[in-house]
Amino acid sequence: MKSLLDWLDQRTGYRQITREALYENIPGGSRWRYVWGSTLTFALAVQFITGIFLWMAYSPSSQTAWESVYYIQDEMVGGWLLRGLHHYTAQVMTVLLVLHLMQVVIDGAYKAPREVNFWFGLVLLQLVLALSLTGYLLAWDQKGYWATKVATNIISIIPYIGPSLQKVIIGGADYGHHTLTRFFALHAGVLPGMIIALLAGHIYLFRRHGITAREPKRRPDAAFWPDQVLRDAIACLAVLAAVLFLIVRHRLFSSHGLLGADLAAPADPSEAYSAARPEWYFLFLFQFLKLKWFAGTREIWGAIIIPGLITGVAFLMPFIGRWKLGHRFNLGLLWMLIGGAGLLTYMALADDAKNPEYRLAVKQAEREAERVKVLARSPAGIQSSGIALLRADAFTKGPKLFAEKCALCHRYDGHDGTGKTPTDPQSASDLKGFASREWLTGLLDPEKVTSTNYFGATKFADGKMAKFVKKDVAHYAPEQREKLRKVIAALSAEAQLKSQIVFDHRDSALIEEGRTLLQTETGCTDCHEFQKKDEDATAPILAGYGSRKWLISFVTNPEHPSFYGRRNDRMAAFGDKGILKASEIGLIADWLRGYWYEPPQ
Helix, strand or coil, X not given: CHHHHHHHHHHHCHHHHHHHHHCCEECCCCCHHHCHHHHHHHHHHHHHHHHHHHHHHCCCCCCCHHHHHHHHHHHCCCHXXXXXXXXXXHHHHHHXXXXXXXHHHHCCCCCCCCHHHHHHHHHHHHXXXXXXXXXXXXXXEHXXXXXXXXXXXHHHHCCCCHHHHHHHHHCCCCCCHHHHHHHHHHHHHHHHHHHHHHHHHHHHHHHHHCCCCCCCCCCCCEEHHHHHXXXXXXXXXXXXXXXXXXXXXXXXXXXXXXXXXXXXXXXXXXCXXXXXXXXXXXXXXXXXXXXXXXXXXXXXXXHHHHHHHHHHHHHCHHHHCCCHHHHHHXXXXXXXXXXXXXXXXXXXXXXXXXXXXXXXXHHHHHHHHHHHHHHHCCCCCCCCCHHHHHHCCHHHHHHHHHHHHHCCCCEECCECCCCCCCCCCCXXXXXXXXXXXXXXXXXXXXXXXXXXXXXXXXXXXHCHHHHHHHHHHHXXXXXXXXXXXXXXXXXXXXXCCHHHHHHHHHCHHHHHHHHHHHHHCCCHHHCCCECECCCCCCCCCCCCXXXXXXXXXXXXXXXXXXXXXXXXXXXXXXXXXXXXXXXXXXXXXXXXXXXXXXXXX
16 A cells, blocks of 8 residues: 555655645644635535536426426435535525635735735635525526526616626526526536636635734644644534534424425516515625615616725725724724625515515415425326416416406405405405305395495395395295205305315205205296296306306306396406406316315325
């Protein structure tokens, strides 16, 4: 073995390199504040290693990016750990970079002859932040897509060259496949190459000039090995422990908590995403731009000019710090920037905590993120793309379509279907539980029939149905009320609602009796058609009432003779007039009826 090592040393000189690396002189001996450079190198190594393995399973295409990340996160053995290490190490690196910058400025390690090395460090800081920004998009989920769109829109406000520069960066006039591929090329190729080159130069210059100790004479000098190496190793293990904690923290407090990094629903340019926010280390800039000073045309000051001036002053620190007063100025500037960034971040979080629309958007985003994974794990799996799963899902798309097209008049449990309260007053019925026994019981209740949730805000509040309920049903004897209960059960059974399958099966005899009563004793068939053809019917047909076919036909054209005909009150023919596609009407109907995929228990 000795002969082999001697041969290797003769060819490479590794012993001399090792000796120079391990036995470098440390003024004043080993110290904990010297660990930041080593922890950053360790974090970068973790990023490069995990990034390579992620690359092996990642597919950089707008049609496959989210799907491949879902596979890594939820299907690949250990994928959640791999992605979690990459994601959270990137976040921890930001903290380490700030701590390293603080140590350099406090110790005066930016002064001559270390100016170039300090500049290398500042550029490395910006490159690492660029890595975070470009990596944010690669999951191609709603969170990353919209946050990146907000960030890159800032470029467009640069005078003269802004719009053209933005097109170059995003690969065209709008965000899409080429945006993703360009960001991937930057994230996996260009930026790592630049970082490696600058890191090599940074380490070389650091070795050339040595460590700058703030108070080197309190203790005798010592070699890098073994004390400082031990401290660096402990610090690197602490970084790894912190990252692992971040990966599993949700699972520690909940058996169903997330392992690894979160993954939002697939990116959908057609869906507004009010929950979009940059990562926490960019929140201060996000909040800074929201200040009233930068409204309108002054936005360029907050987005470009002021950050550019601060960066310029940072690069001038080695010259400013030549004098004692200049060094104090640099320290004051550093603490002011860190304090200001911290305050702005706190303000951003506080504003979001007080914003009900943002909180509602976050909850909706979380539901969709969980829902798309449920659909992806279904027997059908991902047939074409992740976004196609949500677009064809009544549970997800139904309430959105209802909010957009129906909530101008109707409500769903008092809101627009997505949890928001519309600004327009309610002028048609509340459709939560439509055609269920409970809903029909309310419709035939003299106290409720003309309330806002039924006919109250429509012209039917003075119609035959409302008068019948308020005058006749109001005076029903107990025996008649029992018959009405059976009629309600029979009519509700026509809808074949999933929520009532068990009750409808149990009450089959009662339902059959109710069907007979509906035709013979209640007077319903005086206006409605039920089972027997009736050309004189003037109200909606009751056969199949509330069923999928009935509901789709009704929404398609409520003026059809089978429904309200010329007596229709304002409701548009959503299908016949092309307001909604047939598939969209089907999604609304399925959502109102409670029909969507649910995993077996």
